[in-house]
Amino acid sequence: MSVFTQFPLVFPVFVASSLPLPATTQKIPTAYRLLSYLFFYFLSCASQVVADPNTLTMFRVKGSLELRCQLDSTEASHIQKVLSRAFESLRTQMKSESCVFTVCDTPVIIWPNKGVFEDISPESSCDDVLQRIQSDKPESGGKRATKKKSKKDLSSVVSLYLLVEVTKPGPLSAPVISKTVQKSHFLSAALPLDCAVRTHCKETIKDVCDRLVEALTQQLCEMEKVMLQHMKGTTLLIPEPLHFLLPEPKGLVTVIFPAGVPDKELETQRRELHQRFELSDDRPYFRRANAYHFPNEPYKDGYLRNPHNALTHPTLENGKVYMVQGIYSYHHYMQDRMDDNGWGCAYRSLQTICSWFQQQGYVEQPVPSHKEIQQALVDVGDKQASFVGSRQWIGSIEVQAVLNHLLGITSKIMFVSQGSELASKGRELANHFLTEGTPIMIGGGVLAHTILGWHGVSLQDRFLMHTMGWCGWKGPEFWDQTAYYNLCLPQRPRVI
Amino acid sequence: MGRVYIVDEDVEGYLSKLCPQQAGPVTGLLIGQSSAQKDYVVIAAPTPKDEESAGKTVDKEWVSEHARQVSRMLPGGLTVLGVFMITDADAKDTVTTLRQLVFGVEKLISSEQQWSPAEDDVTDCVTLHVNPKTRKTVCRTFDIKDPKSTAKPAEWKYQSGVGSSWTTVSCWLNVDLFIPLPESRTTKGSAHKCLQEGLNVWTQQIENAVFLINGKKLPEDSELTSGQRRNVRQTYTAQLLTTVEEQRSAHVLQRCGGSVSVRGAAHCRAFLHTHKPKVKLAEKLLKRDAISTVATRVQMLLDEPLASEEQIKDTSGDKQQTEENCLPRRIFCPLRASGSLHVCDYQFSDEGLSEIVDRLKEMLDIDTAEEDLDTTQEMTAEITQSSFPTDPPEETNEELEPKRNNYIGAFMAAAAALLATAASMIYFSDM
Numbered sequence: 001m002s003v004f005t006q007f008p009l010v011f012p013v014f015v016a017s018s019l020p021l022p023a024t025t026q027k028i029p030t031a032y033r034l035l036s037y038l039f040f041y042f043l044s045c046a047s048q049v050v051a052d053p054n055t056l057t058m059f060r061v062k063g064s065l066e067l068r069c070q071l072d073s074t075e076a077s078h079i080q081k082v083l084s085r086a087f088e089s090l091r092t093q094m095k096s097e098s099c100v101f102t103v104c105d106t107p108v109i110i111w112p113n114k115g116v117f118e119d120i121s122p123e124s125s126c127d128d129v130l131q132r133i134q135s136d137k138p139e140s141g142g143k144r145a146t147k148k149k150s151k152k153d154l155s156s157v158v159s160l161y162l163l164v165e166v167t168k169p170g171p172l173s174a175p176v177i178s179k180t181v182q183k184s185h186f187l188s189a190a191l192p193l194d195c196a197v198r199t200h201c202k203e204t205i206k207d208v209c210d211r212l213v214e215a216l217t218q219q220l221c222e223m224e225k226v227m228l229q230h231m232k233g234t235t236l237l238i239p240e241p242l243h244f245l246l247p248e249p250k251g252l253v254t255v256i257f258p259a260g261v262p263d264k265e266l267e268t269q270r271r272e273l274h275q276r277f278e279l280s281d282d283r284p285y286f287r288r289a290n291a292y293h294f295p296n297e298p299y300k301d302g303y304l305r306n307p308h309n310a311l312t313h314p315t316l317e318n319g320k321v322y323m324v325q326g327i328y329s330y331h332h333y334m335q336d337r338m339d340d341n342g343w344g345c346a347y348r349s350l351q352t353i354c355s356w357f358q359q360q361g362y363v364e365q366p367v368p369s370h371k372e373i374q375q376a377l378v379d380v381g382d383k384q385a386s387f388v389g390s391r392q393w394i395g396s397i398e399v400q401a402v403l404n405h406l407l408g409i410t411s412k413i414m415f416v417s418q419g420s421e422l423a424s425k426g427r428e429l430a431n432h433f434l435t436e437g438t439p440i441m442i443g444g445g446v447l448a449h450t451i452l453g454w455h456g457v458s459l460q461d462r463f464l465m466h467t468m469g470w471c472g473w474k475g476p477e478f479w480d481q482t483a484y485y486n487l488c489l490p491q492r493p494r495v496i
Numbered sequence: 497m498g499r500v501y502i503v504d505e506d507v508e509g510y511l512s513k514l515c516p517q518q519a520g521p522v523t524g525l526l527i528g529q530s531s532a533q534k535d536y537v538v539i540a541a542p543t544p545k546d547e548e549s550a551g552k553t554v555d556k557e558w559v560s561e562h563a564r565q566v567s568r569m570l571p572g573g574l575t576v577l578g579v580f581m582i583t584d585a586d587a588k589d590t591v592t593t594l595r596q597l598v599f600g601v602e603k604l605i606s607s608e609q610q611w612s613p614a615e616d617d618v619t620d621c622v623t624l625h626v627n628p629k630t631r632k633t634v635c636r637t638f639d640i641k642d643p644k645s646t647a648k649p650a651e652w653k654y655q656s657g658v659g660s661s662w663t664t665v666s667c668w669l670n671v672d673l674f675i676p677l678p679e680s681r682t683t684k685g686s687a688h689k690c691l692q693e694g695l696n697v698w699t700q701q702i703e704n705a706v707f708l709i710n711g712k713k714l715p716e717d718s719e720l721t722s723g724q725r726r727n728v729r730q731t732y733t734a735q736l737l738t739t740v741e742e743q744r745s746a747h748v749l750q751r752c753g754g755s756v757s758v759r760g761a762a763h764c765r766a767f768l769h770t771h772k773p774k775v776k777l778a779e780k781l782l783k784r785d786a787i788s789t790v791a792t793r794v795q796m797l798l799d800e801p802l803a804s805e806e807q808i809k810d811t812s813g814d815k816q817q818t819e820e821n822c823l824p825r826r827i828f829c830p831l832r833a834s835g836s837l838h839v840c841d842y843q844f845s846d847e848g849l850s851e852i853v854d855r856l857k858e859m860l861d862i863d864t865a866e867e868d869l870d871t872t873q874e875m876t877a878e879i880t881q882s883s884f885p886t887d888p889p890e891e892t893n894e895e896l897e898p899k900r901n902n903y904i905g906a907f908m909a910a911a912a913a914l915l916a917t918a919a920s921m922i923y924f925s926d927m
Contacts, residue, residue, distance in 0.1 A: 063739060064739055064740045064741070064742050065740065066740045068674055070674075070676075070752075070755055071749065072816070074749065079749075098670075100737050102706070102713075102737070107712065107713050109708070109711070109712075109713060109737075116711070118711050118712060118713075119712070161739070162739070163706060163737035163738060163739050164737065164738055164739065165735055165736065165737050165738075166669055166670050166671075166702075166705070166736050166737070166738050167667040167668060167669055167670065167734065167735045167736050168668050168670050168761065169668065169733075170668030170761060170763060170873065170874075171668065171763070171872055171873055171874060171875055172668050172670075172760070172761030172763075172874070172875065173760055173761060173874065173875040173876065173877040173878070174760055174761070174762070174822060174823055174824070174825035174826070174874040174875065174876060174877045175671050175758050175759060175760025175761065175762060175790070175793070175822075175823040175877065176758070176759055176760050176820055176821065176822050176823065176877045176879060177756065177757070177758050177794065177797055177820070177821050177822075177823055178756070178757045178758075178759070178818060178819070178820045178821075179677075179754065179755075179756050179818065179819050179820075179821075180754045180755050180756075180757075180816060180817070180818045181677070181753065181754040181816075181817045181818075182753070182754050182816040182817065183679065183751070183752075183753055183754075184751075184752055184753075184754065184755075185749040185750060185751055185752065186674075186676045186749070186750055186752050186755060187747060187749050187750070188674070188676075189747045190740040190741060190742045192742050234748055234749040235747075235748050235749075236747050236748070236749065237747065238747055
């Protein structure tokens, strides 16, 4: 997020607002909603942040190798010996001539250990490979067409698949069938390999492939360690690689976790990782939800992420921009087939806040629906049972109560008696974004918004916020000068 | 609008040769390749003489059994297309018999088939009635997918050189199967079921593999070649790239009562009738051949009652009992002196080439000599020392091979034993 403070950008004016008053029965046309939705999406595709001149490309290879072994006894030392042998043979296979990489969306096939490059020259640079992908990829709708070819996507990823060639040049000897009759145990599992390396644009594809083979072999070693570490009797857990983007200069690291083990049982491992990478102990970096989301993978739930990234941000003399840290998903009116037009803005703000806690890995609960929010308030005794299913508003106190009850999050409430005073609270809000980094819910006047950022110098403070159908920077004139406002500032738990 | 069968002239000559032979009906199989528009017939194989029936009536089960064994001898692209019958009975009267024959044949063959059928497979089978005196042929087809289908007329055309310039696609497939056996050995059926499941998993992998021709992945509808002249024999080498299906869950060590592992290489080959074949067809036929040749051989070996099977009765002990057997190796025989087509057979380690020659004569009525056989595609496997720390290899070979009443077989076994000793000495000296 600090990148926004470094690059001065032009401040545009955003209009697109609609302020439904509770009294009106006028419905906001869905076409309008759709338009504003699409507008943000196009923007997020087309607008680019000016990048570091040494643009880095990521090469990511994914594949599965079969781990299998037969065990005569279930004694721990025997399992260890057999597993080690099985992993050794996989490592040999990794370095053998039957290991093959195919580059997605191109006919390029590479045998890295044989030096055979099909449809590409081994001396091609990573830039060339990217160009190939962008030109070979079939047109997938309007979004791609609007993408500017001249500006390179900062985070471009080349995806490769790992395959094993089962044919060999012959003649070879006919098969032998071997039948063993003995009470024993066997294990047959597919290991999900997933390695990513960052490359410079001028690096050759041959070097990148060598690095990938090395990374995959190394990953097999780590998988062996994790499997043996988490072995319990006859239960062996499949090791699962996850990528985490750590603050620079550490960059992308890959960690192997045992599949199926929830985050709370892996605290020791996370603590050790925090120590190894010298990360602070008060915020999570290695929870499953923190896993790096590669730009070429869609989000399964379909929500927009961080729409404010699509905006260009204000530049003012001596001003700093303080923003929400991390990723949240954008929840607004009329989503999820919930017709909350006119009364749901605080609920949506609360959902956005919940999504922040979920996506940073602090909680595992999914974002609550309107009914779940209302039920939570009934459960804590704040509202009557009839509240559930109604279209009643909630305010910042209710938001605080729900965050506490459903997610175990505490929040601070800030009270502003007059809208004109809001500007003076700027410093406090800036501090909040620095230390907590969570989105703020503000309610008052006739509606609620979510504050995602603050930029201020004396009287020209601007708040970055979203609500209803838009997201934008608003100055002091936005606030109702005489109304009072309540703000809910969620506090980030100090855990890893 | 019926199907068109383009038949090689040699088949015509062969059928005529069969005509004046005996009074009773002569049945046999028609072998070739189907395509969407036409079918090509290259071999006519008569049903071998069965001592009991002595040519009086048509033995439907025997015809089906013959077809089952013959289809194991056909590389990819060659399949049993239907049956023929040479009889002076009227064409109308033989329809029912021919229909029963062809349905029985297809049913038995498809029950053994390991690969999954495709949408674009042709499901029509041909029946040919030949009158031995007039040499007149009546050709009809049945749709075997439809049990109620009726005979549809089809065209039977002779042409020279059918099968002379078919394209060949081949590869050597590295097989590394590992199939656990069930814990309780009460029923042989459960072991068989496990084997079938294990083979199915492997079959899926092969069917989903990426198919390369000459190192390239070509689009499905493109041709293997472009602008080649006719009558130039074309061969291509294919490659297969596989992956395993991901499972994301904790894995408990499973109990088992043993395992079956198949390791080695199989030579796979498929023939394509056009000289401009599509990649999709090449992929389909080669993969089918790969699956069939491995599954057939595993089946062949497990069908044989192994001599030591009866000795393994005690399951309570933890003693490890391992048997190793060589799968029979694949040997090819050219169909005609010229032309690219081959048929194949499997040679067990205790058999000699003369047995192959005999079988080819019996099953397909092909006259060939030992020196014409192509034995270079697969080498005889040598059983390694690893599972028998104490027994020397020559005893292993002779102990486990099924006994055959054949002096030549014994001689071959001794020769194989000598070879195995020599190989193991080299093995040890390398280690």
